[in-house]
Amino acid sequence: MNIVESLRVALRGLKVNKLRSFLTMLGIIIGVGAVIVMVAIGQGAKNSVTNQIQGLGSNLLIISPGQSNSGGVRGGAGSLTNMTMDDVTAIQQQADAVAAVAPMASRNAQVVLGNQNTSTQVIGTTPSYAAVRNQSVDFGRFFSQRDLDSRAKVAVVGTTVAQNLMGNSNTNIVGRIININRVPFQVIGILQSKGSSGMTNNDDQILVPITTAQSRLIGSQSVRTIFVEAKTADQMNAASMEISTILRHRHGLKLSDPDDFTITNQSDILSTAEGITQSLTLLLSGIAAISLLVGGIGIMNIMLVSVTERTREIGIRKAIGAKRRDILFQFLIEAVVLSLLGGIIGILLGGGGASLMQKLSGMSTQVSGTSVVVAFLFSAAIGVVFGVFPAQKASKLDPIDALRYE
Numbered sequence: 001m002n003i004v005e006s007l008r009v010a011l012r013g014l015k016v017n018k019l020r021s022f023l024t025m026l027g028i029i030i031g032v033g034a035v036i037v038m039v040a041i042g043q044g045a046k047n048s049v050t051n052q053i054q055g056l057g058s059n060l061l062i063i064s065p066g067q068s069n070s071g072g073v074r075g076g077a078g079s080l081t082n083m084t085m086d087d088v089t090a091i092q093q094q095a096d097a098v099a100a101v102a103p104m105a106s107r108n109a110q111v112v113l114g115n116q117n118t119s120t121q122v123i124g125t126t127p128s129y130a131a132v133r134n135q136s137v138d139f140g141r142f143f144s145q146r147d148l149d150s151r152a153k154v155a156v157v158g159t160t161v162a163q164n165l166m167g168n169s170n171t172n173i174v175g176r177i178i179n180i181n182r183v184p185f186q187v188i189g190i191l192q193s194k195g196s197s198g199m200t201n202n203d204d205q206i207l208v209p210i211t212t213a214q215s216r217l218i219g220s221q222s223v224r225t226i227f228v229e230a231k232t233a234d235q236m237n238a239a240s241m242e243i244s245t246i247l248r249h250r251h252g253l254k255l256s257d258p259d260d261f262t263i264t265n266q267s268d269i270l271s272t273a274e275g276i277t278q279s280l281t282l283l284l285s286g287i288a289a290i291s292l293l294v295g296g297i298g299i300m301n302i303m304l305v306s307v308t309e310r311t312r313e314i315g316i317r318k319a320i321g322a323k324r325r326d327i328l329f330q331f332l333i334e335a336v337v338l339s340l341l342g343g344i345i346g347i348l349l350g351g352g353g354a355s356l357m358q359k360l361s362g363m364s365t366q367v368s369g370t371s372v373v374v375a376f377l378f379s380a381a382i383g384v385v386f387g388v389f390p391a392q393k394a395s396k397l398d399p400i401d402a403l404r405y406e
Helices: 001-016 016-056 085-094 145-149 157-168 210-218 232-249 267-309 311-319 324-361 369-395 400-405
Strands: 060-065 098-115 116-125 137-140 154-157 177-182 183-191 205-209 224-232 262-267
Touching: 001 016, 001 324, 016 267, 016 324, 016 369, 060 098, 060 232, 085 098, 085 224, 085 232, 098 157, 098 210, 116 157, 116 210, 145 210, 154 157, 154 177, 157 183, 177 262, 183 205, 205 324, 224 232, 232 262, 267 369, 311 324, 324 369
Parallel strands: 116 205, 154 183
Antiparallel strands: 060 224, 060 262, 098 116, 098 177, 098 224, 137 183, 154 205, 177 183
């Protein structure tokens, strides 16, 4: 008997017991579908995190103050107030690998417009912030160097702030006067929406000139964070070394002294985030893959039952000339067909489930072609591995004993 004939006989055997065949495939269907959905969620999360980190800016270095140490008590990370606008100017002028520098000083503030008010983060920065942090303005304009030098009371607001202050009104907020901690500012622009990243709403913020923020809102000349854009991705390490040399010299640190600042590389953040999401994806996929093994065991159990039920049929086939390999192929093909059909249905359900989850929850998902191929091949392997034992048992039956079986 050739493979085509064995396949036809196997399909006919499965067709006789449709419900049992479907229930046998159910473990494979759930397993394959679950693996595809889990990988899609993991890949979507990875892409989302990557886009959010890259959205912070291109070739970005983030400089933060170090820890304070007073009376033997160490403060938290970033508790020092040792970075100033002079450091920003020195980095811009002396670091050859640096394309642009944008300082940031921030605080939470109460913002009022008419009878509407909201609490938000106010960020003092410079005009270069827009380029360094990939920020653009949807309406109006960003503040200029002239605004910075004159300590102008102008503000660029995020879309969430604009919506909170304008209520249900469709009137453009540009040109309106808002009060930030009772200090009047004129809104000159609305930032393009960047959405949320984790628990942070990137649209719930107000940008003002850092000179104005330091003198009118914060009351301190220190800089909380310095964002630096390297000229190219290849020059990020060189830029980091230049910045470290400049700041250590400016802060009067000796060779034996530790840095009183921290430089974070965007590439390091991205690598760490990708590693975390990849580990979570593997963990979730491993948990989902357990159901594939359970499905394989189900196939083996049902095939053993099938061998027992069809013992006389096996005896008759052997008596009229069927060879051992014919019987082996017949039952092995039945097991593989069950696995492959379950795999195909599982792939369709997994792809549909990932799309449905994205539409209902807004969670980013991406079905990977690799995961589909691997899940399909794994389901086929399950059929072979768990179908071998029942098939061998059937092929080894003695025809006389099989014919006598009741």
